[in-house]
Amino acid sequence: MGETPQKYKYSWGIEATLDVIGGKWKPLVIYQLKDGTLRFSQIMARVQPRITQRMLTKELRELEKDGLVNRKVYAQVPPKVEYSLTEKGYSLIPILDQLCDWGYEHMGDDIEFQCEE
Amino acid sequence: MGETPQKYKYSWGIEATLDVIGGKWKPLVIYQLKDGTLRFSQIMARVQPRITQRMLTKELRELEKDGLVNRKVYAQVPPKVEYSLTEKGYSLIPILDQLCDWGYEHMGDDIEFQCEE
């Protein structure tokens, strides 16, 4: 029945999603991984010179904890760690594309963009 | 060579968009306004008891500054201020819906949702 036609609409889903991609560098990191597996240093290089090691480590850990990225450690010296997107992580790409597009269309008056190619 | 086949992909657009909707309450506030104009106290009531006056004022000011909401002040006593979405603000609704859906599908194991109805 029509009760609570629109009620409160707290939109927890939005907050849950923003909790996951809202980190300062997270969308960037996810975007880097969309084309495949990358090593820690490779991600660093692609987001450089803006992100610090500490931040990259931290955000990768959180993304891993949230089930968006896989972390594979090779037991060797020197260390080698590879990161890739999980299914869940991949499912975010279309949304990130849209966020990027919106930014491009509505905010892009004096900044550079690199959404799609 | 396929010059800069994928280059860096900084995705500034994403960051620009998240700057605008990334505030803790902003997506909620925008969502409340999607059905039409609301007064300050009405927005408060809908987001209550979670947001504070200070935060609502602050986020509304930022949304106004970013051109997402209109602010109409009635010169009367007691004061009356109405908020509504701009075109730009409305254009975010589909994206917010997607963010909400994603949260619902991927994070919704033990939280309540109210995306659409």
Add this chain to the structure above:
DNA sequence: CAGAATCCGGCCGGATACTG
């Protein structure tokens, strides 16, 4: 190479009180 640890400034966001 991929981090862990430490230090630190800033500012985000909440609580409370006051005002036109």
Add this chain to the structure above:
DNA sequence: CAGTATCCGGCCGGATTCTG
């Protein structure tokens, strides 16, 4: 009613140093 003003704790995020 719709704000300001003030205080304040926490934590976000950067810089730097050390390590297996």
